[in-house]
Amino acid sequence: MLEVVIDKLTKSIEEVATGRSFDTNIARVTAADIRRLSAGWNFDWKQERSEREVYRLIAPAVGPTIQGLISLERRDDHVFVNLLESHPHNVGRKKKYAGVPGNLMAFAAKISQDAGFGGYVAFVAKTALVAHYESTLGASRVGRSTKMIINGAAATKLIQQYFGGQHGIDS
Amino acid sequence: MGLIREPDGVDFIINSGPLTPADIAEISEFIRKDREARAKSRSAREKLEAKALALPTAERTQLAYQLLSSLASEESNLPEHTWATTAKVQFEQLQPVQAPARSEKKSRRRTKSSTAKR
Numbered sequence: 001m002l003e004v005v006i007d008k009l010t011k012s013i014e015e016v017a018t019g020r021s022f023d024t025n026i027a028r029v030t031a032a033d034i035r036r037l038s039a040g041w042n043f044d045w046k047q048e049r050s051e052r053e054v055y056r057l058i059a060p061a062v063g064p065t066i067q068g069l070i071s072l073e074r075r076d077d078h079v080f081v082n083l084l085e086s087h088p089h090n091v092g093r094k095k096k097y098a099g100v101p102g103n104l105m106a107f108a109a110k111i112s113q114d115a116g117f118g119g120y121v122a123f124v125a126k127t128a129l130v131a132h133y134e135s136t137l138g139a140s141r142v143g144r145s146t147k148m149i150i151n152g153a154a155a156t157k158l159i160q161q162y163f164g165g166q167h168g169i170d171s
Numbered sequence: 172m173g174l175i176r177e178p179d180g181v182d183f184i185i186n187s188g189p190l191t192p193a194d195i196a197e198i199s200e201f202i203r204k205d206r207e208a209r210a211k212s213r214s215a216r217e218k219l220e221a222k223a224l225a226l227p228t229a230e231r232t233q234l235a236y237q238l239l240s241s242l243a244s245e246e247s248n249l250p251e252h253t254w255a256t257t258a259k260v261q262f263e264q265l266q267p268v269q270a271p272a273r274s275e276k277k278s279r280r281r282t283k284s285s286t287a288k289r
Contacts, residue, residue: 014176043186070185075195077202084185091182101183102175118206122198124187132183136175142201147194151205161175 040088068100106162109155119155
């Protein structure tokens with residue numbers, strides 16, 4: 001059975017140049033989506049799609065371009081984020097749209113909540129980003145490692161922030 | 172809505188890489204402890220709720236309002252906290268009733284003391 005998950009997010013990415021916000025949606029990535037990825041992406045998303053659940057984020061109002069991708073694994077008690085990447089034009093000081101990664105992490109939290117894991121999400125951070133994830137995502141560091149956890153309370157906050165109670169799952 | 176922006180010059184990329192069984196166990200242990208801590212704090216709050224509900228209405232609402240203020244700083248999902256929301260509503264409804272009652276008491280005291288002086 002092909003499962004297609006579409007979650008509508010409200011005004012969740014922002015065009016850096018103009019400050020305009022755009023609605024977005026997230027769905028399971030297809031083979032066709034992977035084929036039309038432009039050059040410049042860092043990770044092998046084709047390989048990733050064959051091993052894990054991969055989701056893409058688009059902003060329909062600005063076109064079908066995939067603005068970001070995330071790959072997830074459902075573990076026994078949490079969702080594990082293996083990879084997360086923004087479109088190459090959303091990287092660096094001259095990025096086109098801001099807010100893509102936050103959207104995708106909120107989506108991971110929602111998947112965890114819907115799967116009965118209480119919103120727990122784990123991932124491994126770059127050392128330089130640990131403090132950023134603590135303050136923006138409410139993530140906690142596991143000991144002194146760079147492994148990080150978003151707990152139930154932080155997940156609820158993220159979901160409310162990005163989804164605002166409006167989402168739907170189509171299958 | 173508060174959009175999460177990446178800091179200037181920093182790109183939000185996750186590449187978790189393969190985890191060892193020890194890493195996975197460490198994550199699960201962290202989650203287990205976090206769940207326990209949250210459940211403890213929840214049960215402490217429930218006991219407090221029961222205690223508060225046993226108090227007379229005016230005292231209960233006063234206490235509830237104090238707790239509500241402290242919860243506001245701790246709870247990220249406050250709007251969904253039914254008890255706190257109900258307490259706020261009760262407090263707001265009772266506030267105008269309580270105010271004249273206090274002034275009545277004061278005026279009664281004044282009358283008594285002025286009568287005594289006379």
